[in-house]
Amino acid sequence: MQSASDVIDRLYGQHANELYGYLARRCPDAATAGDLVQETFLQVVRQSDQLAKVAMPRAWLFAIARNMLARHYRRRRDLPTAAELWYASAPESKDDRLAVMREAIINLPAELRDTLELRLEQELSYEEIAHVLDIPIGTVRSRLHNAVRHLRDTLRNQEEKTQ
Amino acid sequence: MKFDVLERLLMDRALGHLDPDVEALLVDYLANDPTAADQAQELQNVVDGATEAVRRTGLAIELPSEIHRLMWRHRAEQALALAASFVVGVGITALVFRANLRSGNVAISSVPAQANQSVVSAAWLAPVKGKVESLPFWSNQRVYLLASVAGQSPPTARAN
Numbered sequence: 593m594q595s596a597s598d599v600i601d602r603l604y605g606q607h608a609n610e611l612y613g614y615l616a617r618r619c620p621d622a623a624t625a626g627d628l629v630q631e632t633f634l635q636v637v638r639q640s641d642q643l644a645k646v647a648m649p650r651a652w653l654f655a656i657a658r659n660m661l662a663r664h665y666r667r668r669r670d671l672p673t674a675a676e677l678w679y680a681s682a683p684e685s686k687d688d689r690l691a692v693m694r695e696a697i698i699n700l701p702a703e704l705r706d707t708l709e710l711r712l713e714q715e716l717s718y719e720e721i722a723h724v725l726d727i728p729i730g731t732v733r734s735r736l737h738n739a740v741r742h743l744r745d746t747l748r749n750q751e752e753k754t755q
Numbered sequence: 756m757k758f759d760v761l762e763r764l765l766m767d768r769a770l771g772h773l774d775p776d777v778e779a780l781l782v783d784y785l786a787n788d789p790t791a792a793d794q795a796q797e798l799q800n801v802v803d804g805a806t807e808a809v810r811r812t813g814l815a816i817e818l819p820s821e822i823h824r825l826m827w828r829h830r831a832e833q834a835l836a837l838a839a840s841f842v843v844g845v846g847i848t849a850l851v852f853r854a855n856l857r858s859g860n861v862a863i864s865s866v867p868a869q870a871n872q873s874v875v876s877a878a879w880l881a882p883v884k885g886k887v888e889s890l891p892f893w894s895n896q897r898v899y900l901l902a903s904v905a906g907q908s909p910p911t912a913r914a915n
Contacts, residue, residue: 637829693808711770712806718772737766744801 596640603649604633611657614714618661628664632657651720654710658724689747696746704739711736756784756791765795769802 594602608629616625635656636643646652697705710721718736722729764781767773773781785792 634829689804690808693804697805697808708805709809712802713809733767736770737763740766740769740798740801740805743805744797747801747804 596643599643600636607653628660631660648720648723651723654724692750696743700739700742704735707735708739761791765798769798
């Protein structure tokens with residue numbers, strides 16, 4: 593049987609980088625993202641007695657990371673939103689369609705954008721997203737569908753304008 | 756197929772979350788319905804575009820390769836918490852003791868109060884022993900009750 597330390601080591605090896613990627617695009621700088629990854633795993637160490645009960649470790653880690661991020665933003669109210677940080681720092685695209693898409697994603701309601709990003713960026717399953725956001729799976733599905741519908745309508749409108 | 760049912764299936768398919776068996780049936784359906792096939796393609800394009808927009812490449816990642824220092828940090832925190840609890844505990848005990856000392860109600864005893872009481876009862880058993888023995892139907896419980904009553908009276912009063 594693996595010790596808690598071995599399990600945490602394995603989780604770190606498997607998921608630290610993707611957690612860092614997720615946090616980095618939501619933090620003003622890379623150092624903060626690195627600190628939040630460390631805080632996330634420190635929390636895992638503190639809750640190591642619960643490791644055996646965790647059914648979806650990846651979703652569990654993302655849920656902790658999101659809590660750490662939320663706590664960080666509560667402390668620093670002057671920070672720009674995660675969406676502003678990410679899409680503002682994204683490289684300029686020559687593809688107008690991509691630029692329109694970025695704009696459309698920024699303008700999505702926060703809960704739709706969060707859900708969509710967990711699916712498309714992190715490739716979490718519907719069940720994992722439900723665990724991370726602590727919402728029913730049906731809500732995950734409807735949020736994703738609404739987000740895609742929103743984006744489709746925005747793109748349609750944009751195309752109509754350009755024609 | 757109803758429009759909303761079809762749209763839900765197409766959304767889940769575009770988002771990569773459709774059961775393979777259902778997807779196979781849907782593909783057959785789309786082959787016979789060009790309008791639905793166009794709708795499916797449009798949704799797939801939206802999801803692909805959104806995926807491209809949310810993903811970022813070339814992000815520098817410099818994370819430590821091990822997390823043992825986190826373990827040590829956690830242990831240090833635990834040790835600190837234990838030490839703090841100990842200091843707080845000792846402090847509170849000292850404060851309570853000091854407060855009691857000032858009000859003059861400190862009781863120091865090497866044996867529990869209940870033990871003292873039983874010793875006193877036994878010591879004062881002798882004066883009533885004769886009376887008790889003359890009444891054989893009295894239970895042991897009664898004997899000890901009498902003994903304890905005798906123990907609460909001052910010796911001088913009993914002598915009278």
